[in-house]
Amino acid sequence: MKRIITFGTFDVFHVGHVNLLERARALGDYLIVGISSDQLNISKKGRAPIYPYTSRAKIIHSLRFVDEIFEEESLEKKAQYLQLYKADMLVMGDDWKGRFDHLSEYCDVHYLPRTPSISTTELIEVIKEVP
Ligand code: CTP
Numbered sequence: 001m002k003r004i005i006t007f008g009t010f011d012v013f014h015v016g017h018v019n020l021l022e023r024a025r026a027l028g029d030y031l032i033v034g035i036s037s038d039q040l041n042i043s044k045k046g047r048a049p050i051y052p053y054t055s056r057a058k059i060i061h062s063l064r065f066v067d068e069i070f071e072e073e074s075l076e077k078k079a080q081y082l083q084l085y086k087a088d089m090l091v092m093g094d095d096w097k098g099r100f101d102h103l104s105e106y107c108d109v110h111y112l113p114r115t116p117s118i119s120t121t122e123l124i125e126v127i128k129e130v131p
Contacts, residue, residue, distance in 0.1 A: 002028035005087035005107075007072055009036040011049040012123050013059050016115035023112050024091040025065035032085045033060050034072035044075070050124065082106040 006024045010017050010033075025031040035057050041049045049056065053071060061069050072081065082090060082103060089108040092100060097111045 001030060002088045003030045003032065003086055004028040004089050004091055005032045005034065005082060005085055006091045007034040007036070007078070007081075008093075009041050009045070009049060009120070010056050010060055011041065011051055012120045013051075013056070014118050014120065014123060016118045018063075019115045020091075020093055020112060021060075021063060022065050025067075027091060027110065028089060030067045031065060032068045032070070032087065033066055034070055034081055035060055037071050037073050040073060040075070045121075078103060079106055 004024050004027055006021070008017070008020075021031065021033065035053065036044065036049075038049055038053050041047070051059075057069055057071070060066055068085075070081075070085070078090075078100070081087075083106060087107045089110055090100060090103055090106075091110050091112060093114045094111040095114055100109050103109055
């Protein structure tokens with residue numbers, strides 16, 4: 001039984017998120033997703049998420065290739081989360097390439113290519129511009 005863990009905000013859910021989660025799950029047997037708290041998103045991206053944690057969590061938890069979710073409260077706790085959830089592999093999009101290599105003392109660390117041409121930030125900008 002190989003346990004995969006990944007982290008993200010997953011705000012304004014889009015196909016790039018689906019592709020990442022689907023491929024992460026295919027690398028093992030059980031997928032755990034740490035979803036950023038609203039406060040963590042504010043400190044990470046300088047703005048509140050459009051959807052609050054409860055809505056983002058409900059969407060992610062409803063996916064058939066996601067087995068378990070939890071609220072990620074601090075970026076500094078990654079090592080603790082990996083141990084708590086007994087992760088065998090950490091999977092992240094390659095916008096984070098290299099940034100989690102130091103966690104390889106706890107589990108394998110693997111980066112997946114991002115889906116081109118879509119991101120939450122760009123979607124918010126496009127929606128804002130609609131007259
Ligand atoms: N992701 C992806 N392909 C995309 C967008 C996101 O593979 N086109 C992945 C990220 O690499 C990350 C996960 O989805 O592993 C969650 O990313 P998140 O930051 O929540 O989404 P973004 O759309 O990148 O949000 P933002 O534009 O606000 O940074």
